Amino acid sequence: MRKVAIVGAGLTKFVRRALETPKELSFEATKTALDSCGLSLDDIDCVAHGSAPDAFDGIHQKGEYLADGCGGWNKPTMRVYVGGATGVHAVVHGWHHVASGMFDTCLVVCEEKMSNAMPHAQGFFLTIFDAITERALHPNLLWIFALEMNRYMQRYGYTKEDMALAAVNNKKNGLMHPSSQFKDEITVEDVLNSETMAYPVSRLDVSPVSDGAAAVVLAAEPVARRLTDKPVWIEGVGWTLDTAYWATRDLYYPRYLDKAARMAYEMAGIREPDKQINIAEPYDPFDYKALHHMEGLQLSPRGKTVELLRDGHFARDGNLPMCPSGGLLGVGNPIAAAGTMKICELFWQLRGEAGERQVPGDPRLGVAQAWGDLMQVSSVVVTGI
Amino acid sequence: MSEKLKVSGGTALSEEDIRSGKIFVTEDSLNCAYAWDTGVAINRYLAELKQGRIIATECRKCKRVMLPPRLFCELCFIPCNTWRHVKDTGTINTFSICHVHWDASRIKEGEDPHLPAVIEIDGASEGMGIMHILGEVEPEKIKIGMKVQAVWKPETERTGSINDIKYFKPL
Amino acid sequence: MGILEKITRNVDNRYWNPGVGAFPVKNRYTAGVAGQQFFERLKEDSKIFGTRCKTCETTYVPARLYCERCFERLEEKDWVDVGTEGVIHSFTVVHKTLEGEAKEKPDLIAAIQIADGILIHRLGELDDMEAYIGMKVAAQFKAKADRRGGINDIDYFKPL
Numbered sequence: 001m002r003k004v005a006i007v008g009a010g011l012t013k014f015v016r017r018a019l020e021t022p023k024e025l026s027f028e029a030t031k032t033a034l035d036s037c038g039l040s041l042d043d044i045d046c047v048a049h050g051s052a053p054d055a056f057d058g059i060h061q062k063g064e065y066l067a068d069g070c071g072g073w074n075k076p077t078m079r080v081y082v083g084g085a086t087g088v089h090a091v092v093h094g095w096h097h098v099a100s101g102m103f104d105t106c107l108v109v110c111e112e113k114m115s116n117a118m119p120h121a122q123g124f125f126l127t128i129f130d131a132i133t134e135r136a137l138h139p140n141l142l143w144i145f146a147l148e149m150n151r152y153m154q155r156y157g158y159t160k161e162d163m164a165l166a167a168v169n170n171k172k173n174g175l176m177h178p179s180s181q182f183k184d185e186i187t188v189e190d191v192l193n194s195e196t197m198a199y200p201v202s203r204l205d206v207s208p209v210s211d212g213a214a215a216v217v218l219a220a221e222p223v224a225r226r227l228t229d230k231p232v233w234i235e236g237v238g239w240t241l242d243t244a245y246w247a248t249r250d251l252y253y254p255r256y257l258d259k260a261a262r263m264a265y266e267m268a269g270i271r272e273p274d275k276q277i278n279i280a281e282p283y284d285p286f287d288y289k290a291l292h293h294m295e296g297l298q299l300s301p302r303g304k305t306v307e308l309l310r311d312g313h314f315a316r317d318g319n320l321p322m323c324p325s326g327g328l329l330g331v332g333n334p335i336a337a338a339g340t341m342k343i344c345e346l347f348w349q350l351r352g353e354a355g356e357r358q359v360p361g362d363p364r365l366g367v368a369q370a371w372g373d374l375m376q377v378s379s380v381v382v383t384g385i
Numbered sequence: 386m387s388e389k390l391k392v393s394g395g396t397a398l399s400e401e402d403i404r405s406g407k408i409f410v411t412e413d414s415l416n417c418a419y420a421w422d423t424g425v426a427i428n429r430y431l432a433e434l435k436q437g438r439i440i441a442t443e444c445r446k447c448k449r450v451m452l453p454p455r456l457f458c459e460l461c462f463i464p465c466n467t468w469r470h471v472k473d474t475g476t477i478n479t480f481s482i483c484h485v486h487w488d489a490s491r492i493k494e495g496e497d498p499h500l501p502a503v504i505e506i507d508g509a510s511e512g513m514g515i516m517h518i519l520g521e522v523e524p525e526k527i528k529i530g531m532k533v534q535a536v537w538k539p540e541t542e543r544t545g546s547i548n549d550i551k552y553f554k555p556l
Numbered sequence: 557m558g559i560l561e562k563i564t565r566n567v568d569n570r571y572w573n574p575g576v577g578a579f580p581v582k583n584r585y586t587a588g589v590a591g592q593q594f595f596e597r598l599k600e601d602s603k604i605f606g607t608r609c610k611t612c613e614t615t616y617v618p619a620r621l622y623c624e625r626c627f628e629r630l631e632e633k634d635w636v637d638v639g640t641e642g643v644i645h646s647f648t649v650v651h652k653t654l655e656g657e658a659k660e661k662p663d664l665i666a667a668i669q670i671a672d673g674i675l676i677h678r679l680g681e682l683d684d685m686e687a688y689i690g691m692k693v694a695a696q697f698k699a700k701a702d703r704r705g706g707i708n709d710i711d712y713f714k715p716l
Contacts, residue, residue: 013395019408020394020621021588027622028394031629036391041627058413058583068624118412118582120489126579131421132431133453134516136547138487143501143516146481151503154479154529178392198483199498199524212395243459247503247514248452251479348391396589403584409595409705414582488581 001099005224005231006383008037008217009344014181014332017115018211022057026069026111029213029337033107034071037217037227044217045103047072050080050090050110052335052372055124058116070109070215082379083128083372084285085239086110087214087339089379092237094218104220108343111213112334121209128374144375145206146198148251149288153200155252156303158288160200164191165309167204167287170323173316174330176357179341181210181332191287207285207327212334214341230351235365236270236382238263246375257296257369257378264367264380265298273298278363279349280320281342283370283378284327293369294322297380321359324349339370343381350385426456429468431545437537441509443467449510471508473535474556478503478514482524498524504533504553520552532556587705590621590630595705602697606638606671617673640695641716642670649684668693668713680712692716 010032012018012025020028026049034040049070054062063079070077080086080093087110094108114121125141153163168188174180186204194203224231240263242249242256249255261273270276282293291309294300299320300308308314314322325331325345328338346366348354365384371377402408423431426442430453433440441450442465444458450469457464480502484492492498500519505512519527520536533553543549587595590607597603607630608615609623617638622629647666651659664679664687679687680696693713703709 009391011392013392013397015395015397017398017400017403017586018394019396019398019586019589019592021586021591024588024590024621025394027627031622031627032391032393034627041625055415055581055583058415058585069622071627073624116583116585118584122485123488123581126487126581127419130453131419132423132427133547137501137516137518138499139501139516140483140485140487140489142485143481143483143499146483147479147501147503147516150481151479151529179395181397195484196482197485198481200481245451245453245455245459247478247516248512250512251503344391394589398586403586406705409587409592411585411587411706412582413585415579417579419579 002101003221004095004098004218004234005221006216006234006343006347007219007224007227007231008033008039009347010036010215011179011341011344012213014179014210014212014334014337016181016208016210018113022059022062022066022111022113023069025113025211025213026066026109029111029215030069030071030107030109033215033217039105039217039227041071043105044071044075044107045105046076046097047107047109048078048080048090048094048097049108050086050093050336052081052083052086052112053124056117056121056335057113066111069111071107076103082377084283084335085339085370085372085377085379086336087341088343088368088370088381089239090336090340091216091234091343091381092239092379095234095237098218098220104223106218107215108218108340109213109215110336110340112336113211114209114334115211142198142201144246145286146201148375149200149286151251152288152292158306160192160202161188162306163200163205163288163291164188165306166284166290167191167329169309169314170284170287170290170327170329172330173324173357174326176355177326177331179212179331180326181208182330201286205287207329207333210332210334210338212332212337214337214344216340216343216347230385232347232350232383232385234381235384236264236266236268237380238267239377239379241373242376244374244376253302254292254296254371254378256376257293257371257380260378260380261297261369264382268382268384270365270382273367274300274320277320277365277367278361279324279346279359279366280322281325281327281345281366281368282322283339284323284329285333287329289371290323290327290329293371296378297367297369316357317360324354324357324359339368342368342370343383346383350383426454430454434547434549435543435545437540437543439471439473439506439535441469441471441513443469450508450513452506452509452513452515469508471506475504475506475533475553477527477529477531477533478505479529480519480527500524500527502553517547517550518552519554521554588621590619594619595709598709599703599705602640604638604640604670604695606636606673607634608636609634615671615673617670617675638671642668642675642693642713644687644689644691644693645669645674646689647679647687666693666713677707677710678712679714681714686715
């Protein structure tokens with residue numbers, strides 16, 4: 001396998017409702033990523049793009065539809081789709097293309113336009129439940145998050161206030177992100193006082209519905225070294241699917257992530273992730289998920305995560321900054337694009353280009369993760385400089 | 386690198402831009418409906434529910450008694466031919482009190498919140514939960530670990546559906 | 557063989573439609589940065605615009621934000637009025653509705669080439685036997701009051 005580096009990155013702003021079409025959003029992120037490393041489409045060998053359900057954008061065969069906006073015209077192009085995990089998985093997918101020796105460069109582009117889904121994107125998840133044993137109960141998407149959050153809190157004696165701390169941490173970081181769709185800082189009280197949607201989930205425990213796109217450029221080692229003196233290496237990748245019988249897996253621990261993380265760390269030669277990793281971008285569509293995933297990523301002992309969070313361990317200037325980008329809670333959640341945004345953040349942070357969000361102390365090693373399908377899949381990418 | 390080089394596009398619109406006709410939109414509806422085959426294992430599960438019983442399958446290798454029943458064990462990847470009746474009681478593994486409909490619209494004033502739960506059924510292997518709803522309980526009194534029992538529809542009203550169990554109520 | 561045996565014995569296998577089979581959702585699409593401007597010109601000025609990439613000399617119709625070949629942004633200066641006439645690149649005569657019922661009167665649907673682009677639209681004011689590939693056609697716009705800023709602001713294309 002060849003070494004693969006990230007050499008460029010680009011984003012659109014994340015907004016609730018974008019004027020741009022899904023193709024146009026993809027173009028903006030892709031063009032920005034290419035410009036950031038001085039490449040043109042002629043320099044690109046292949047495209048690995050990702051987008052979550054077709055139903056959001058309301059365009060079936062979204063892979064083909066998006067391809068030209070992702071620089072895929074007349075090139076080997078392949079779409080990946082693993083629900084919410086798509087944004088990080090697309091990078092794993094692109095990594096395969098280059099690591100295999102088949103291609104020297106690969107564009108990885110993820111896009112989501114959720115505002116096309118009416119009346120609300122949540123409704124489009126209706127058919128992810130088992131049609132006969134679950135959907136007959138008229139479930140909605142929030143149920144599974146609420147059930148998982150409740151189980152997680154009960155298991156370790158965490159409170160809603162504890163969970164809200166993660167929302168406050170991420171939203172605060174996100175205020176400094178140029179793509180963020182938020183302008184205001186929030187407090188723990190704001191989260192606790194926000195509307196209860198599905199106990200224990202309140203309005204501000206949840207990331208927003210967003211439109212946006214994100215892109216990175218991958219290159220094989222010799223090409224990467226020619227292009228930049230600061231390539232960000234993909235040191236490890238991992239992904240796993242757990243059982244689709246989601247109610248039969250105890251929800252307090254993300255088993256699907258445990259294995260994916262260990263796979264990525266082994267490849268990266270990391271033995272003590274909690275000591276060696278300098279920045280973490282766990283997937284945070286809900287505040288509790290950021291903490292839940294820190295445990296699955298082996299970055300925090302099970303049941304001790306809130307304590308560490310309260311001690312400032314995961315703050316931007318702490319020992320192990322959590323979601324310095326702001327994450328999905330702080331920047332926005334255009335599903336697939338949000339995962340790739342996390343990879344963009346690692347790229348900028350490790351190169352020291354994150355502006356006012358820059359994590360102090362020259363971070364060398366970062367991990368990004370996303371989670372999807374019916375709660376059962378996770379993808380992990382470890383990057384280093 | 387300046388932030389300008391990192392972010393481009395993502396022009397924010399408001400609902401008013403669209404309502405006023407300033408921004409053109411096209412609306413379309415999928416207008417589709419589905420019907421699903423129950424499959425082999427779930428067919429029997431539903432037939433048993435109609436009789437007022439819950440049935441599971443057992444894997445001869447890992448010995449898991451699985452709910453919902455399945456034709457193959459996804460861990461051992463072998464067929465399952467052994468059927469076992471399990472009880473209609475269980476333990477709440479987790480629950481929610483939901484104020485939101487499937488399309489994110491809010492429940493109306495006076496409408497009861499939905500009470501979904503994962504219930505570990507007695508007689509199935511540990512951790513073998515099914516999703517169902519709770520009833521005959523004050524939402525604030527629900528606790529994880531609470532023992533519950535199925536409340537069945539009258540026999541004549543059962544159709545061979547997961548809804549033949551109306552809900553689970555505290556024991 | 558266990559699984560196969562079971563399937564052959566399974567005579568009461570049935571389908572399930574518990575009344576939740578419908579997926580009552582809809583989509584709402586914006587026309588996008590280029591599309592918004594394209595439809596504004598169509599609606600207000602009865603004009604069809606394309607965008608021309610000067611690098612590869614392709615003129616896209618409808619106008620686009622970017623050239624998919626060169627991956628260059630197409631700017632204000634790249635917008636060109638391509639007229640309202642085109643040539644039938646191909647066409648089809650549709651006799652059935654979406655549900656498979658016979659249509660009272662067949663629809664004539666054509667791919668109409670304008671500059672380097674193709675517009676899919678209806679043909680009007682001609683019999684299906686008269687249409688041919690290569691035929692020159694022109695856009696018939698709806699009355700201004702009926703235009704909504706969409707592709708249906710053109711009622712149909714008719715022979716020149």
